[in-house]
Amino acid sequence: MLYMKSDTKSLFNLLKYYKRYKLLCILVIVLSFGYAAISLLSPIYEGKLLGFFENFDSDKIFEIAIILCGIRIIIEIVTNLWSRTVLKLNGKVNFDLKKDMLESLTSFEMKNFDNTNSGIFISRLNRDTSELSELFDYITDDFSGIILNVSFIIYVLFINLYLGLFLIINIILTYTLSTKKLHYYKRTRKIYKENDENLVGSYTDLVRGIREVKNLNLKSVFLETINRQQIDTISSEIKYIDTRRTWNRWIKSFQHIFDFIFVIISVYFISNNSLTISSFLIVFLYKNKVLSLIDYVSEIREKLADGKISAMRFFDIVNFNNYSKEEFGNNELNTLNGNIKFENVCFSYHEKTLFNNLGFEIEANKMVAIVGKSGEGKSTILKLINKSYEIDSGKIYIDSKNLKDLNEESIKNNISIVSQAPYIFNLSIKDNIRMANPNATDEDIVFVCKQAQIHNDIMNLENQYDTFVGENGVILSGGQKQRLAIARALIKKSKIILFDEATSSLDNKNQEKIKNVIKSLSNNHTIIVVAHRLSTIVNADKIYFLNDHKIVASGLHNELMKSCDMYRNLYEIEQ
Ligand SMILES: Nc1ncnc2c1ncn2[C@@H]1O[C@H](COP(=O)(O)OP(=O)(O)OP(=O)(O)O)[C@@H](O)[C@H]1O
Ligand SMILES: [Mg+2]
Structure with a gap:
C-alpha cells in the first residue's frame, strides 16, 4: 500500500x-x-x-x-x-x-x-x-x-x-x-x-x-x-x-x-x-x-x-483518533421494572481507583438513599448507572439486563439524573423543560412545575413561562435552578430517576414539599437520592451508607440509627 x-x-x-x-x-x-x-x-x-x-x-x-x-x-x-x-x-x-x-x-x-x-x-x-x-x-x-x-x-x-x-x-x-x-x-x-x-x-x-x-x-x-x-x-x-x-x-x-x-x-x-x-x-x-x-x-x-x-x-x-467514543450495546429495554444491581463493580477515574468490588441492589419502585462523606463517590455511582462513565470490571444490571449491552436510547430515556450542579440553558423556562420531552404539552409543563414547587416562582416572573433565564439560568436563584432541573427530569417520565443533592439549596419548607413529591414518585418509579442532609432521606425505603468507597451499612433510618455508629453520629451532629 x-x-x-x-x-x-x-x-x-x-x-x-x-x-x-x-x-x-x-x-x-x-x-x-x-x-x-x-x-x-x-x-x-x-x-x-x-x-x-x-x-x-x-x-x-x-x-x-x-x-x-x-x-x-x-x-x-x-x-x-x-x-x-x-x-x-x-x-x-x-x-x-x-x-x-x-x-x-x-x-x-x-x-x-x-x-x-x-x-x-x-x-x-x-x-x-x-x-x-x-x-x-x-x-x-x-x-x-x-x-x-x-x-x-x-x-x-x-x-x-x-x-x-x-x-x-x-x-x-x-x-x-x-x-x-x-x-x-x-x-x-x-x-x-x-x-x-x-x-x-x-x-x-x-x-x-x-x-x-x-x-x-x-x-x-x-x-x-x-x-x-x-x-x-x-x-x-x-x-x-x-x-x-x-x-x-x-x-x-x-x-x-x-x-x-x-x-x-x-x-x-x-x-x-x-x-x-x-x-x-x-x-x-x-x-x-x-x-x-x-x-x-x-x-x-x-x-x-x-x-x-x-x-x-x-x-x-x-474519527475519534485521540479520543474515546461512548460504546453502547444493541439490546433494547421494552418494559422496564426498574431494578438496579451492582455486582463486583470496579471503577477508576483516570487510573485512580475509586471503587473496588462494589455491590448492592436497588428494588424497583422504591426510594433508596445513598449517603456518606464528601468525595466517597455518591455522584459517581449515579453517573455509572446512567453510563456517563464506563466501569473497569464487574457488572451493572438494569432489571436483568447488563447495562453494557443496552442501547443508548434504552439507557438515556429510562434513566434521568438531576445533577448536583444542573446546567440551565440560555432559553425560555418553557423550552428548558420541553427540551427533555418535545411532545410535552403546556399543561404537562405546568403540571411538573407544580410538582417541583417552581410554578408560583415562574408565575411571578415578567414573562412567566416564556422568560429567558440567561446563561446557566443566571436570573434564577440556586433553589429555583434546582427545582427547574427537577421539573425538567420529571417531564421525561423516566422509570428511574436519580437525584444528586437535588434539593440542597432549598429552604426547609420547599425541601419538605419536594421530599414528599419525590417519595410519592417511588410509587411507580425507582428513585435514588443522594443527600448530605440526612433529614431529607429519613423516609427512604433503604439507605446505603458509604465509607472508604464501600457500602458499610444499609437499612431503614431507624435500623441504621441502631446498628451504624457512624450514621448515628452524622445524624446527631446534624440535629
Ligand atoms: N471527572 C472526574 N475525574 C477525576 N476524578 C473525579 C472526577 N469526578 C470525581 N472524581 C473524584 O472521585 C471521587 C468521588 O467523587 P464524587 O463526585 O462521586 O463524590 P461525592 O461522594 O458525590 O462527593 P460530594 O458529596 O462532595 O458530592 C472524588 O475524590 C473526586 O475527586
Ligand atoms: Mg456528589
Missing part, C-alpha cells in the same frame, strides 16, 4: 466531504478553467493594440477595444458565477464538517471532557471547519491563476524560445526558494495554532467563570495567566507572519535580479532582430504576472499546509 503521511491522509479524507457535491465541484472547476481561458485573450488583444504603434489605425483599434470590453464583461460574469458557486459549496461543506464534528463531540466518552479544555473543542469546531471549507475556494482561485500563467509561458515560448526558457528557469529557482519558505512557515504556523487553541480555552474559562473570578477576586491571577498566553500567541503569530514576509522579500529581491537580466536579454534579441518591440512589450507587460505563478503555487502549498493541520485536528475528533 502506498505510504502516506497521516496529515496528507487527513487531507485526502476531506475529499469525501466535497464528493457529496460533485456537481458543484465540477461547476467550480469548469468556471475557473473558463475564467483562465478567457483571461488569456486579454494579453493577446492588448498585444495586437501595441502592434499599431508603428502604423496607427483608429478603426481597427476601436474594434479591438470593443472586443476587450466584451472580454472584460464575460470575465466579470464568469467570476461572479464562480464566486457564487464556490460560496455555496463552502457553505454546504462547512455545515457538514461542523455537523459531523458536533456529532462526534456529543458521542465522546465523558472522560475526554475531564482533561481537555472546552475552548479547544470550540476553536476546532469554529475555526478548523471554516478553514477547511474555504480550502476549495482558495485552491480553485489560485488554480485558475496557474492555468493562466502556464498558458502564458507557452505563448512566450512561441514568441521567443530563449525568453520562454529563461522564464522557466526563473520559475524553477523561485519555486525552490518557496519550498524552503514553506518548511519554516509550516513549523511556525503550527506553534501559533497550538498557542491560539490554548488561549481560546482560557478565554472560555474566564468568560464562563466570570462570576467566580469576581467573587474570589481572581482577576489579577487570571489576567496574568491569560496575558502570558496572549503574549505567547501574539509572538508566535508575529513569528510565522514574519517568517513568511521575510522569505517573500527574499524571493522578490531574487526576482528583481532576474527582471534585470530579462531586460538585458530582450534588448539583445531586439537588436538582433529576433524579437519585435511589440512582442517584447507584451512579454514585459505580462512577465510579472507570470512570475506570480510562483505566488499562486506557494499560496496553494501554504493553504494545503494549513489545511493539513486543520484536517488532522478535525479528523482527530471526527
Whole structure:
C-alpha cells in the first residue's frame, strides 16, 4: 500500500466531504478553467493594440477595444458565477464538517471532557471547519491563476524560445526558494495554532467563570495567566507572519535580479532582430504576472499546509483518533421494572481507583438513599448507572439486563439524573423543560412545575413561562435552578430517576414539599437520592451508607440509627 503521511491522509479524507457535491465541484472547476481561458485573450488583444504603434489605425483599434470590453464583461460574469458557486459549496461543506464534528463531540466518552479544555473543542469546531471549507475556494482561485500563467509561458515560448526558457528557469529557482519558505512557515504556523487553541480555552474559562473570578477576586491571577498566553500567541503569530514576509522579500529581491537580466536579454534579441518591440512589450507587460505563478503555487502549498493541520485536528475528533467514543450495546429495554444491581463493580477515574468490588441492589419502585462523606463517590455511582462513565470490571444490571449491552436510547430515556450542579440553558423556562420531552404539552409543563414547587416562582416572573433565564439560568436563584432541573427530569417520565443533592439549596419548607413529591414518585418509579442532609432521606425505603468507597451499612433510618455508629453520629451532629 502506498505510504502516506497521516496529515496528507487527513487531507485526502476531506475529499469525501466535497464528493457529496460533485456537481458543484465540477461547476467550480469548469468556471475557473473558463475564467483562465478567457483571461488569456486579454494579453493577446492588448498585444495586437501595441502592434499599431508603428502604423496607427483608429478603426481597427476601436474594434479591438470593443472586443476587450466584451472580454472584460464575460470575465466579470464568469467570476461572479464562480464566486457564487464556490460560496455555496463552502457553505454546504462547512455545515457538514461542523455537523459531523458536533456529532462526534456529543458521542465522546465523558472522560475526554475531564482533561481537555472546552475552548479547544470550540476553536476546532469554529475555526478548523471554516478553514477547511474555504480550502476549495482558495485552491480553485489560485488554480485558475496557474492555468493562466502556464498558458502564458507557452505563448512566450512561441514568441521567443530563449525568453520562454529563461522564464522557466526563473520559475524553477523561485519555486525552490518557496519550498524552503514553506518548511519554516509550516513549523511556525503550527506553534501559533497550538498557542491560539490554548488561549481560546482560557478565554472560555474566564468568560464562563466570570462570576467566580469576581467573587474570589481572581482577576489579577487570571489576567496574568491569560496575558502570558496572549503574549505567547501574539509572538508566535508575529513569528510565522514574519517568517513568511521575510522569505517573500527574499524571493522578490531574487526576482528583481532576474527582471534585470530579462531586460538585458530582450534588448539583445531586439537588436538582433529576433524579437519585435511589440512582442517584447507584451512579454514585459505580462512577465510579472507570470512570475506570480510562483505566488499562486506557494499560496496553494501554504493553504494545503494549513489545511493539513486543520484536517488532522478535525479528523482527530471526527474519527475519534485521540479520543474515546461512548460504546453502547444493541439490546433494547421494552418494559422496564426498574431494578438496579451492582455486582463486583470496579471503577477508576483516570487510573485512580475509586471503587473496588462494589455491590448492592436497588428494588424497583422504591426510594433508596445513598449517603456518606464528601468525595466517597455518591455522584459517581449515579453517573455509572446512567453510563456517563464506563466501569473497569464487574457488572451493572438494569432489571436483568447488563447495562453494557443496552442501547443508548434504552439507557438515556429510562434513566434521568438531576445533577448536583444542573446546567440551565440560555432559553425560555418553557423550552428548558420541553427540551427533555418535545411532545410535552403546556399543561404537562405546568403540571411538573407544580410538582417541583417552581410554578408560583415562574408565575411571578415578567414573562412567566416564556422568560429567558440567561446563561446557566443566571436570573434564577440556586433553589429555583434546582427545582427547574427537577421539573425538567420529571417531564421525561423516566422509570428511574436519580437525584444528586437535588434539593440542597432549598429552604426547609420547599425541601419538605419536594421530599414528599419525590417519595410519592417511588410509587411507580425507582428513585435514588443522594443527600448530605440526612433529614431529607429519613423516609427512604433503604439507605446505603458509604465509607472508604464501600457500602458499610444499609437499612431503614431507624435500623441504621441502631446498628451504624457512624450514621448515628452524622445524624446527631446534624440535629
Ligand atoms: N471527572 C472526574 N475525574 C477525576 N476524578 C473525579 C472526577 N469526578 C470525581 N472524581 C473524584 O472521585 C471521587 C468521588 O467523587 P464524587 O463526585 O462521586 O463524590 P461525592 O461522594 O458525590 O462527593 P460530594 O458529596 O462532595 O458530592 C472524588 O475524590 C473526586 O475527586
Ligand atoms: Mg456528589
